[in-house]
Amino acid sequence: MAHTLVGTVTSDSRDKTITVSIVSRETHPLYRKQYTKTRKYTAHDEKNEAKKGDRVQIAQTAPISKTKAYTLVKVIERSHGTVELKEDVNKAYEAEKIGADEIAKAKAATETEKTEDVAGEGEEA
Incomplete structure (x- = not known):
């Protein structure tokens, strides 16, 4: 099974490409303080169906370009503005x-x- 992630679309300005931000809470190994970490992934959106603010699921695939190694699986929730x-x-x-x-x-x-x-x-x- 491919590695899947759920995040929010932060950019849909490029053709057939979306940028997805994944926010996670992590704990520092020494200080035990929790902090948020945001990672950005570039994903392939063949039908240009995802828009900015949408919650989406992406899956890892073979590299499509220099930066794209994920594809859009589905739009989980549409943005409300x-x-x-x-x-x-x-x-x-x-x-x-x-x-x-x-x-x-x-x-x-x-x-x-x-x-x-x-x-x-x-x-x-």
């Missing part, structure tokens, strides 16, 4: 929030001007 999209949404939200803050400051400034005008009229009388 990418991190870039979430960051764009957060940026848009922050921009709206900043715009709302500017409007609130402008309203507060006009309120203080009205209050100063009313107070100024009272002094003259």
Whole structure:
């Protein structure tokens, strides 16, 4: 049986090739401290079916190219969106929030001007 791994697709920009990241927890032999280790594998995706963020299973094969020695077996779970999209949404939200803050400051400034005008009229009388 071929060596199989399960990981997340981090790149699908090349034709028929995906980059898969495998994250594992390891314990240091001397200090007994646990740490995460990320390994990247380049895999062959004949039908270009895997997309960035998908959870996939890859299997070891004979070398296909200089860096590819794995092929895509199956897509286990489709991604629910990418991190870039979430960051764009957060940026848009922050921009709206900043715009709302500017409007609130402008309203507060006009309120203080009205209050100063009313107070100024009272002094003259």
